Amino acid sequence: MGTGRLIGRLARHLARRRRRIAETNIRLCFPQLDRARQTALLKSHFASLGQGIVETALCWWGLENRLRQYFILVGDDHLRAALNKGKGVILLSAHFTTLELGGRLLAMYHPFHVLYRRHKNPLFEFIMHRARQRRFEKAIPSEDTRALLASLKSNHAVWYAPDQNHGGQQSVFAPFFGISASTLATTSRLATISGSAVVPFFQSRLPDNTGYLLTLCPALTDFPGTDPETDAARINQLIEDVVREMPEQYLWVHRRFKTRPPGESYPYPTK
Numbered sequence: 001m002g003t004g005r006l007i008g009r010l011a012r013h014l015a016r017r018r019r020r021i022a023e024t025n026i027r028l029c030f031p032q033l034d035r036a037r038q039t040a041l042l043k044s045h046f047a048s049l050g051q052g053i054v055e056t057a058l059c060w061w062g063l064e065n066r067l068r069q070y071f072i073l074v075g076d077d078h079l080r081a082a083l084n085k086g087k088g089v090i091l092l093s094a095h096f097t098t099l100e101l102g103g104r105l106l107a108m109y110h111p112f113h114v115l116y117r118r119h120k121n122p123l124f125e126f127i128m129h130r131a132r133q134r135r136f137e138k139a140i141p142s143e144d145t146r147a148l149l150a151s152l153k154s155n156h157a158v159w160y161a162p163d164q165n166h167g168g169q170q171s172v173f174a175p176f177f178g179i180s181a182s183t184l185a186t187t188s189r190l191a192t193i194s195g196s197a198v199v200p201f202f203q204s205r206l207p208d209n210t211g212y213l214l215t216l217c218p219a220l221t222d223f224p225g226t227d228p229e230t231d232a233a234r235i236n237q238l239i240e241d242v243v244r245e246m247p248e249q250y251l252w253v254h255r256r257f258k259t260r261p262p263g264e265s266y267p268y269p270t271k
Helices: 002-014 016-029 035-061 064-070 076-083 099-109 122-135 145-153 186-194 228-245
Strands: 071-074 089-092 113-116 138-141 157-160 171-176 179-184 197-205 212-216
Touching: 002 016, 002 035, 016 035, 035 099, 035 122, 064 071, 064 099, 071 099, 076 089, 076 157, 076 197, 076 212, 089 186, 099 122, 099 197, 099 212, 138 145, 145 157, 145 186, 171 228, 179 228, 186 197, 186 228, 197 228
Parallel strands: 071 212, 089 157, 089 197, 113 138, 113 157
Antiparallel strands: 171 179, 197 212
């Protein structure tokens, strides 16, 4: 983890474009913080980001018997109860810097399928897909809806994180930290088609590098609701509540607000 913090410190100085994106996100989402506290959060985030790089390596190549020592799982009964209904489970997660390792740790206890977005770099995509196929029961490209629905129909849990800005017709605008954010409405559609329960799953680092807390929450009730916008707002609020508990561990280097409603300006630096 010390190595990861060093990587993050270097990235904060070298990855200037990503630093500016993170600065913008933190300024937009935490306007109540003064400049000094926003800067402190930025530094903590890049340290967490560097740790996430090391954790990704641990996820893909770490030894299982050693990793088992470093996590606590709570809420296991919520996932079991949802699977007992026989219609599959959507494991609703979000892009925290611990995302990869958190998934690996949960998979040791509860095997599941993972939905992922293909990487643009062919070499990195090959390495990533091969590692995920080895560590998870099945890795499903995000555009392969048929495979995703087949997994749910076979009563598998499928890991899914809808909190990035992809724009397009599959998205609606819903508030995130009080800001209109383009949000995938796919969660509602998948739950409607499959009848699967939606079980939120989050992970966080424990203090002093002692390990990780994996939290499975109760399945969402009355979901899907009356319309995709309401469902998206509900999911965004759920994620926002978790982010506020550990803001440095969320992935702020992503342009979460790049797609704007008509009349609103693009908030990020263009260079």
